[in-house]
Amino acid sequence: MAFxxxxxxxxxxxxxxxxxxxxxxxxxxxxxxGLPIGAVSGFCNMLQKYVEDNAxxxxxxxxxxxxxxxxxxxxxxMYDQYKANREAMPEDLRPQIPLTRRATEAFNIACKExxxxxxxxxxxxxxxxxxxxxxxxxxxxxxxxxxxxVGDGVEMLDAMKNKRIxxxxxxxxxxxxxxxxxxxxxxxxxxxDNVPGAPGIGIKTAALLINEYGxxxxxxxxAEEIKQPKRRQTLIDNRDQIExxxxxxxxxxxxxxxxxLDDLEVKEPDPDTLLGFLTEMEFRTLTKRIADALxxxxxxxxxxxxxxxxxxxxxVEAPPIDPAAYECVRDMAALERWIAKARDxxxxxxDTETTGLNEMRVDLVGISxxxxxxxxxxxxxxxxxxxxxxxxxxxxxxxxQMGVDEVLxxxxxxxxxxxxxxIGQNMKYDAKILARYGVxxxxxxxxxLMSYAMNSGLHGHGMDALSERYLSHSPIPIKTLLGTGKSxxxxxxxxxxxxxxxxxxxxxITLRLWQVFKPQLHxxxxxxxxxxxERPLVPVLAEMxxxxxxxxxxTLSRMSNAFSQKMAGLEAExxxxxxxxxxxxxxxxxxxxxxxxMGLEGGKKGKTGAYATxxxxxxxxxxxxxxxxxxxxxxxxxxxxxxxxxxxxEHINPDTGRVHTSYVISGAATGRLASTDPNLQNxxxxxxxxRRIREAFVxxxxxxxxxxxxxxIELRILAHMAGIDALKQAFRDGQDIHxxxxxxxxxxxxxxxxxxxxxxxxxxxxxxxxxxxxxxLARNLRIPRxxxxxxxxxxxxxxxxxxxxxxETVAFAxxxxxxxxxxxxxxxxxxxNAKGPRAGFxxxxxxxxxxxxxxxxIIRRAMIRMPDAIAxxxxxxxxxxxxxxxxxxxxxxxxxxxxxxxxxxxxxADPVVHLDVPLVVDAGKGQNWAEAH
DNA sequence: AAATTCACG
DNA sequence: GACGTACGTGAATTTC
Numbered sequence: 001m002a003f004x005x006x007x008x009x010x011x012x013x014x015x016x017x018x019x020x021x022x023x024x025x026x027x028x029x030x031x032x033x034g035l036p037i038g039a040v041s042g043f044c045n046m047l048q049k050y051v052e053d054n055a056x057x058x059x060x061x062x063x064x065x066x067x068x069x070x071x072x073x074x075x076x077x078m079y080d081q082y083k084a085n086r087e088a089m090p091e092d093l094r095p096q097i098p099l100t101r102r103a104t105e106a107f108n109i110a111c112k113e114x115x116x117x118x119x120x121x122x123x124x125x126x127x128x129x130x131x132x133x134x135x136x137x138x139x140x141x142x143x144x145x146x147x148x149x150v151g152d153g154v155e156m157l158d159a160m161k162n163k164r165i166x167x168x169x170x171x172x173x174x175x176x177x178x179x180x181x182x183x184x185x186x187x188x189x190x191x192x193d194n195v196p197g198a199p200g201i202g203i204k205t206a207a208l209l210i211n212e213y214g215x216x217x218x219x220x221x222x223a224e225e226i227k228q229p230k231r232r233q234t235l236i237d238n239r240d241q242i243e244x245x246x247x248x249x250x251x252x253x254x255x256x257x258x259x260x261l262d263d264l265e266v267k268e269p270d271p272d273t274l275l276g277f278l279t280e281m282e283f284r285t286l287t288k289r290i291a292d293a294l295x296x297x298x299x300x301x302x303x304x305x306x307x308x309x310x311x312x313x314x315x316v317e318a319p320p321i322d323p324a325a326y327e328c329v330r331d332m333a334a335l336e337r338w339i340a341k342a343r344d345x346x347x348x349x350x351d352t353e354t355t356g357l358n359e360m361r362v363d364l365v366g367i368s369x370x371x372x373x374x375x376x377x378x379x380x381x382x383x384x385x386x387x388x389x390x391x392x393x394x395x396x397x398x399x400x401q402m403g404v405d406e407v408l409x410x411x412x413x414x415x416x417x418x419x420x421x422x423i424g425q426n427m428k429y430d431a432k433i434l435a436r437y438g439v440x441x442x443x444x445x446x447x448x449l450m451s452y453a454m455n456s457g458l459h460g461h462g463m464d465a466l467s468e469r470y471l472s473h474s475p476i477p478i479k480t481l482l483g484t485g486k487s488x489x490x491x492x493x494x495x496x497x498x499x500x501x502x503x504x505x506x507x508x509i510t511l512r513l514w515q516v517f518k519p520q521l522h523x524x525x526x527x528x529x530x531x532x533x534e535r536p537l538v539p540v541l542a543e544m545x546x547x548x549x550x551x552x553x554x555t556l557s558r559m560s561n562a563f564s565q566k567m568a569g570l571e572a573e574x575x576x577x578x579x580x581x582x583x584x585x586x587x588x589x590x591x592x593x594x595x596x597x598m599g600l601e602g603g604k605k606g607k608t609g610a611y612a613t614x615x616x617x618x619x620x621x622x623x624x625x626x627x628x629x630x631x632x633x634x635x636x637x638x639x640x641x642x643x644x645x646x647x648x649x650e651h652i653n654p655d656t657g658r659v660h661t662s663y664v665i666s667g668a669a670t671g672r673l674a675s676t677d678p679n680l681q682n683x684x685x686x687x688x689x690x691r692r693i694r695e696a697f698v699x700x701x702x703x704x705x706x707x708x709x710x711x712x713i714e715l716r717i718l719a720h721m722a723g724i725d726a727l728k729q730a731f732r733d734g735q736d737i738h739x740x741x742x743x744x745x746x747x748x749x750x751x752x753x754x755x756x757x758x759x760x761x762x763x764x765x766x767x768x769x770x771x772x773x774x775x776x777l778a779r780n781l782r783i784p785r786x787x788x789x790x791x792x793x794x795x796x797x798x799x800x801x802x803x804x805x806x807x808e809t810v811a812f813a814x815x816x817x818x819x820x821x822x823x824x825x826x827x828x829x830x831x832x833n834a835k836g837p838r839a840g841f842x843x844x845x846x847x848x849x850x851x852x853x854x855x856x857x858i859i860r861r862a863m864i865r866m867p868d869a870i871a872x873x874x875x876x877x878x879x880x881x882x883x884x885x886x887x888x889x890x891x892x893x894x895x896x897x898x899x900x901x902x903x904x905x906x907x908x909a910d911p912v913v914h915l916d917v918p919l920v921v922d923a924g925k926g927q928n929w930a931e932a933h
Numbered sequence: 934a935a936a937t938t939c940a941c942g
Numbered sequence: 943g944a945c946g947t948a949c950g951t952g953a954a955t956t957t958c
Contacts, residue, residue, distance in 0.1 A: 586956060587937055606936090610957095614938065639939060642954055668950060672942085679952045682941035690940075714942090714949095770948035780948075837946050848949040852942090856950095882942045882950085 003062055003261035005134035010060040011123045012159075013141030014067040014111075017046050018100050020160065022093050030282050032302075036092040037281055040099045044278065044286055047107050050140065050159055052293070060138070062130075062264040065104045066122045069113035075248050082248060085194050099281070106277035108269040110259075117255050120145050124251035127154050129261055144173060145193075148181040148251060175207025183216035186246035197245045198238050201231070216246060271296045272525035272824075279522050296527060300518040318512060319374035321473050326504035327377040328496060330400045332410065335379065339414050341371045347421040348414070349376075349511035350441075352430045353503050355490040358677070359432040360546065360653055360660045364404060365492045366499060367411070370507035373515065377507075378500040379407055384492050398496055408437055415441045423447065425463045425510045428538045428665070432546060446535060447510055450517040452666035453530040457818070457828035457849075461666045467509045470516050475509055476502045529825050533857055534665060536864045540877075541663045541673075543867070548658030549680070549878045549888070553649055555696040560645040563637045570634040577627040584634055587613045593627075600624055616779070640684065644693045651678045663880070670849050671825050671856035672882060681881045685933065697929035704891050704925050706875075707932040708901050709884035711920040712737055713855045714769050720916045721822065721850065722805035731917040738762035744798050745791070764795050768802060769851055771844025806847050813846040821853035822913045823861075858919070859883060862908035869904045873897050886929065898923045 003009070021042025028038035047065075054060060075082045089097075104111035114122055120143065127137045127149050135153075139146055142158040147170045150156055156165040163169075170178045174185075187206035189197020201209075209226075213219035220239055226232035235242070271294045278287040279299045291298035329335050342348035349370040354362040363382060370376035381404045385396040414420055415434065424430050427446040434441050451461040459465060467473050481494045481502055491499065521527045575581045578597070582589045591611025595603030600621055603611050615635070618628040651659045659678065667674030675681040683697070684690025699705045715737055719727035730740045739753045742761030748754075760781055767777050774789035781788060796803045813819050813832045820826055827849040831842035859880065866877055866885070875889035875897045885905070889897040905921045926932040 583956085585954095588957070608936070608957095610937085612937090635938080639954080643940070643952090647953080664951095667952090670950060672950060674951055675941095676952065679941085682939090682952065684940060686941080709942095767948060770950090773947050775946075776948040840945095840947055841949095844948060845950085852950060855942095884942085 003130065003133050003135055003264075007061045007130070007133070007135035007261075008058070009126065009130040009135055009137045009261065009264065010054065010063040011126055011137065011139045011141075012050070012063070012065040012109075013119055013123065013139065013143060013146070014065040014100065014104065015119050016141050016143055017043050017065075017159075018093075018097070021046060022090070022096075027092055032282060036096060037099075037283075039093055039096045040103060040281060041283055041286070043100045044103050044107075044281075044283060046159065047103065047109070048286065048290060048293075051107065053159075053162070060266055062135075062261060063266050064110040064112050064126070064264045066119040066126075067101065067111070067113040068119045069117070070115050073116055073118055074252075075118075078247055079244055081194050081196075083193050085191075102277060106269070106274045108267045108273070110264045112257075112259065114255060114257065117252070121252040121255045122257065124149055124253050125255040125257060126261065126264075128253040133261060135261075145185070145190075145249065145251070147173060148178055148185075148249075150178040174203060176210050180210050180215065182246055182250050183210045183219075185249040186216055186242055189245060190249070193248075195245050195248050196238075196241050198234050198242050200234055205231070216242070269294070270525070272522055272527045275299055275527065276522040276525055279519050297531065299522040299527070300515065302515060302519060318515075321471070321505065321508060321512075322374065323476065323501035323505050325374065326500055326508070328500040329377045329379040330402065332402065332406070334377075335402070335407065335410055338369050338371070338377055339410065341375075342369070342414055342420055343417070345371050346419065347371075347423060347445075347514075349423040349507045349514065350415070350430060351424060351503060351506045351510060352433045353491045353499065354433055355492055359429055359662070360436075360548075360656070362433070363492070364433055364437060365490075366503055367407070368503040368507040370504070370511040373512050374508060376504035376511075378496075378503040380496045380499060381407060382492050383494065383496050383499065386495060400496070404437070408434075408439055412439050415439050418443060421445055423510055423514045425466075425506070425513070428542050428545075428663075431538060431542045435542065435546065442539070444535065444538060445514060445518075446538065447513040447517055448666055449534040449538075450514070450521060450530055453526040453534050454517070454520060454524040454826070455828065456666070456671075456826065457669040458830060463506065463509060463513075466513055471509060471512055473509070475505055478502070524826065526824065526826055529823065532864075533671070533823065533825065533860050537665055537860060540863050540867060541665065544877050544879070545660050545662055547876045547878060547888075548653065548656055548660035549886070550657060550698050550700050551648060551652055551659045552696045552698050553652055555698075556645045556649050556693075559693065559696070560641055560649075563641040563645060567634055567637045567641070570630050570637070574627060574630045574634065577625075577630065584631060585638060587611075590631060594621065598625070598627070636687065636689065640690055640693065644684065644690075645696075648678060648693075648696070661879070668856075669827055670853040671821065671827075671860070672852065673856075673880060680879055683929070691930055694930035694933065695928045699888055699927055702891055703888050704894055704927060705878075705929055705932040706887040706889055706894060706897055706901070706923065706925045707884055707929070708887070708898065708905055708921050708923045709881075709933075710855070710859070710905065711922050713858065713883050713919065714851050715765055716915070716917040716919065717822070717851050717854045717858075718769060718802070718805075721854070722799075722801045723916075724799055724801045726799070728916050734920075738765055741765055741795075745794050760791065764791055767792075768795070769848060771806070771847040773844075809847055809850060810843055813842075819846050819850050819853075821850050821857050822909075823854065823857040825853050825857055827853055855883065858908045859885070859905070862905045865904050865908070866901065869900050870897060873900060884933075886932070894925055898925070 018039055022039035025038040025042045027036060028041055029035060030037045101111050112122060123139055123146060130137045131153055137154040139156045140159050141156060146156060150165060150170045151167045167178060170181060174181050176184050184203060184206040187198050187201050188203045189195045209219055213222060220235060223232060223235040275287060275291055278290060279301055282301050284301050288298045351368045352364060353366045354364055356362040365382055366378055366380045368376060368378045380401045383398045383401060385398045415422060421443055422441050423445045426448045427444045431441050448461045451466055464475055467475050481498055482488050521530055571584055574584055578593050582593055588610050591613050594600050595611050606612055615632060618632050621628040653660055661675045661680040662677050664674040664676060684693050716731055719731060730737055738761045739750055739758050742748060742753060742757045743750050745761060746757055748757060763777060763781050772792055774785050774792055777792060778785040778788035809819060813829045817830060817832060818826050818828045829842055829846045831838050832846055834842060863880060873896055874893050875887050877885060878888055879886040887897055887901060902921045902923060906919045909915050924932045
């Protein structure tokens with residue numbers, strides 16, 4: 001908003017705030033390292049009070065905190081004694097000065113200072129400018145030097161006394177109206193600032209004289225007329241000194257500012273930045289108060305009480321991890337004690353142990369809990385008795401275990417209590433296990449997701465890795481309990497005392513990680529990402545995964561048989577063409593046949609010395625010989641059979657008749673999900689034969705599958721982020737974006753567009769998202785490299801903003817070692833400043849990550865909102881495939897579902913981000929996934 | 934366990 | 943001047 005009529009500018013005298021805060025508070029120090037912090041604390045409190053007090057209907061439109069800078073100003077040049085009797089700044093205040101600047105910025109309030117000028121001059125200049133522009137001004141200060149500015153739309157406000165000072169207030173103080181205040185000050189002088197004035201004349205006398213003679217100039221000119229002899233002589237003798245004093249107290253309205261009023265617009269504070277700063281300062285009360293005001297969770301500030309001058313990293317005192325100290329809970333009295341402790345704390349770390357990894361099938365073996373570092377327990381439930389000479393244990397339960405139902409009934413109120421935070425590492429797993437036992441665990445925190453929000457791109461987020469990295473502790477490897485390979489046992493066969501050490505340690509580590517991560521989230525500025533994009537996805541995905549999708553086993557089975565037959569035929573032909581029998585599935589053997597035995601041209605060995613026989617190589621060879629084509633066909637069938645038609649059958653859950661994938665929230669650095677066991681995000685679709693596999697993914701009786709997918713979401717995001725007007729307009733007009741790109745690049749009118757030209761433009765559009773290179777485009781389009789480079793050059797010529805965006809993204813990454821999505825997701829790019837080919841990879845990844853990541857954020861937001869949006873419909877969300885959501889819905893509710901889901905998806909960016917391009921969602925429906933897509 | 938290949942967005 | 947080059951995934955298979 002441009003500053004003008006109707007605007008209201010607040011100018012805060014920052015230095016006055018600092019000194020008030022310093023003197024009002026005892027010399028507080030930061031607990032962890034003893035840094036003096038009292039003035040900063042008071043300063044923040046005053047700023048917060050200011051924000052709260054000024055939120056009403058008369059709220060400012062523009063605001064700035066103005067600070068003094070440097071000790072030497074133009075007034076010292078006029079008069080070397082100016083402010084000379086000022087006491088030096090107290091030693092414990094000096095280090096706090098920069099922190100008050102950071103505090104102001106953390107509140108997202110403009111923070112201004114100018115070397116060689118006092119804050120008062122900047123305030124005067126800004127007030128003048130604001131009045132000229134037709135706006136109102138309030139100066140938050142009680143400094144009398146500023147009173148000369150009052151009147152005609154300018155007021156002062158004493159923030160501590162909450163008292164407004166207008167023209168009348170100034171008159172009360174100086175006995176003159178604001179326009180004569182400098183005259184009075186010039187006569188009366190100021191002992192604080194060491195302004196000399198006229199000896200023996202105070203404010204009262206000065207006001208009397210000014211009122212009688214009208215102005216200081218007239219008074220000095222007519223000093224002879226003053227009746228009192230002593231007063232007359234003083235004015236005559238000290239004329240120069242009085243005139244100097246006036247120049248000293250007169251504020252400069254022409255301060256050269258390097259910013260304008262428009263730059264001072266009021267902005268909402270960013271919760272992460274603000275709370276991050278307050279957390280760093282360890283202001284517990286204020287952090288909580290502001291977190292409440294911002295309606296986010298207050299960060300936990302670790303309680304660090306060093307003896308003496310311990311460095312902060314040593315200050316986080318936690319007992320060493322000692323598995324021998326953990327308790328095994330075997331009776332209800334003990335369990336109740338743990339539940340009481342958890343209620344007392346308000347949080348508890350929890351981990352479940354099971355007979356395997358498939359959440360839909362395994363049994364709950366035990367539960368571990370931890371309420372405080374080092375204080376953890378394990379509740380064994382169905383451990384088997386070690387059975388005599390039977391290596392695999394007996395079927396009898398071991399002694400001293402409570403019943404599963406008994407324990408869960410006791411824990412359920414705690415685990416479902418909204419007032420107790422349940423902390424876990426990969427909570428989706430535990431939530432699904434517990435859900436199958438009738439416990440809806442909530443609310444939750446997840447250390448894996450905290451690490452992901454802060455450290456994506458830096459390292460993995462598994463518990464062992466996190467423990468090593470952040471706790472310097474290597475957890476007991478699960479292998480030592482279960483063994484490996486064929487002789488591997490399940491957790492229920494582990495002796496209870498060993499299980500206790502392992503399981504309770506996991507809960508202990510999880511709690512410690514939580515204590516490390518929780519305050520870091522705010523400092524890393526990813527609280528919103530964690531709280532809005534990661535954590536809420538856990539119950540949504542858990543529900544989807546438990547629902548699963550119906551897969552027709554007989555369809556897959558028939559396909560497998562058909563593939564087998566075709567493969568056998570192809571294999572015989574291949575052996576015939578090769579003149580010998582060999583394993584077609586072995587790239588090594590195939591390479592030797594093709595390049596050594598048959599002597600085909602173009603054999604290239606990779607770093608391991610094996611010939612490359614990838615699809616692109618075989619494709620080129622196919623013009624020379626029949627064999628490579630046969631191998632390509634065979635490979636396609638082999639892939640479809642082994643990865644899909646065979647493997648999917650293994651994944652059909654016998655209880656539900658459905659396939660239940662598992663999504664990894666922290667799998668992809670960009671924010672995308674990953675699907676495993678089985679991967680349902682790479683079911684074939686591009687080839688006709690492959691697409692038929694989707695016919696096996698079916699709707700239940702009386703239902704249909706509905707697929708909704710974002711149209712060109714990444715290109716739309718690129719158009720928005722890079723600010724490409726032509727692309728944005730094309731999307732608004734619903735144009736064919738690839739045809740439009742082709743038209744712009746090749747100067748072909750849209751109605752004369754050929755499919756081939758459009759195809760090339762499409763490849764360029766996608767290439768751009770990936771950090772295009774001439775080589776890559778040439779390979780993709782199978783055209784000469786120079787030609788591909790020509791296309792790219794022309795593309796950037798036509799859309800220079802894209803190149804700017806890419807350059808800026810890479811420059812940002814090089815400076816900060818990270819990039820960000822529109823929603824604040826952070827993706828670290830640790831390799832960006834590496835040398836050699838790694839730098840190229842990192843650069844392209846950095847260009848791609850904000851685009852892919854923003855698209856991922858958007859569909860996450862849609863998914864998180866979806867359960868509420870479709871709650872009244874007989875529909876379930878089943879799958880996510882990056883830009884597609886698949887639903888199953890009662891046939892007669894299909895249209896309602898499409899409308900509701902589309903509404904959520906198309907508006908998923910709002911209100912956090914307003915995209916300059918519309919998001920368009922295409923819908924399809926059918927009895928199976930092939931029809932729906 | 935690494936390398937190769939190929940399925941998806 | 944050479945080098946290596948589209949981004950992000952997971953799974954099956956062969957090979958060492």
